[in-house]
Amino acid sequence: MNQILPFNPGFTLGERAEHLEKQADGRWCVTTSRGTKHLAPVVFIAGGLGSFEPRKPPIDNIEYFEDKGVEYFVRYPEFFKDRRVVIAGGGDSALDWTIYLAEVARELTLVHRRTEFRGAPDSVEKVQELAKSGKIKLITNAQVTGLHGNGKLDGVVIQHDTEGEFTVETDYFVPLFGLTPKLGPIAEWGLELDKNAIAVNTLDYSTNIQGIYAIGDVNTYPGKLKLILCGFHEATLACQSAFKVARPDQKLSFKYTTVTGIEGLPL
Amino acid sequence: MKEDIKITVFDRDNERHDLDAPTDMGMNVMELCKAYELPVEGTCGGMALCASCHVYVLSNHILPEPTDDELAMLDQAFFVQDNSRLGCQLKIREEMDGLEVKLAPVSQ
């Protein structure tokens, strides 16, 4: 932060860049998940591998049931009050939410692929106790393989290693399999993509859209290496090109900060 | 320099790739696949944190037991079977000569 301080940039933290729109005056407008708008003549995308999103189990119609009974996060526990809930997963978040929601939900089922759990021993023990006392239903050696319902989830299909397939009626299905990075909204910006990365011209790391640059892990080109050093190099060259787009009437001069310092700061 | 061993990888279209694998470079099966440009992401760099290197072991080789970290990651992965392993946790050694693995499907 100290390094960037002299340049006095603005920061928008904890928000995700969602939309990119060209303005009538030629500038770009980036809008975030909270509605913050940024206007600029050029945009650099340095999104790495993207933002972390929940890992979705490979169930055919899972997307159809999103917001209709499938929830990848427990945002508001009271949401599940007096409802039937099926949680799937075997890690800490599956165990923690099972313990928490056992008190909230009317009926709670935890489905896990194996008999052993990898979570904190404390939580594992608590879940086993809840199952023994009948407060929750614990189904191990099993996976949720199907969802059904008419406009709203009403049951999950469970495939058990030895008992075969059966259905558990439920209002909610909460799969908790961790997070995985996804390019997310950036993939919808009309940029040329190659295997989930943004294709760029190595002359200046510009994309197929004028004024939009992509640097670091988010871009790709022949010979690309995902390294910090390469990201800095790409940023440096992209800045030279961006300067010309942003300030077409000004001359770009090359300086060493070790020789001339930074304008306004003592050397 | 040690002799290379052979490792066979079946890709997701079931195409067979017989790969020469060096045993003296500290390589693992994920890195081997990447070196031969097979479709393995290795997103986490081999830290057992992404499961993008998930493979099924087809041959009867006796491999080192998975660590807790590997098992924990496999718990969060999909299409997991009894013969599932994370390629990045399989360090290439001489005993693996003739090993056959198949790339697991990629999940969303």
Ligand SMILES: Cc1cc2nc3c(=O)[nH]c(=O)nc-3n(C[C@H](O)[C@H](O)[C@H](O)COP(=O)(O)OP(=O)(O)OC[C@H]3O[C@@H](n4cnc5c(N)ncnc54)[C@H](O)[C@@H]3O)c2cc1C
């Ligand atoms: C295990 C591992 C070890 C590594 N070791 C080395 C090493 O030794 N040396 C080396 O040089 N490199 C190493 N790397 C690679 C290095 O980490 C990356 O090349 C570098 O971090 C890429 O920087 P970046 O700024 O492009 O992306 P990132 O560091 O991934 O940053 C991208 C940021 O953008 C955010 N973001 C994404 N989408 C949006 C959006 N829509 N709105 C807002 N924000 C968004 C993300 O949340 C993230 O904070 C390693 C990588 C891994 C995985």
Ligand code: FES
């Ligand atoms: S490369 Fe990420 S788990 Fe193997």
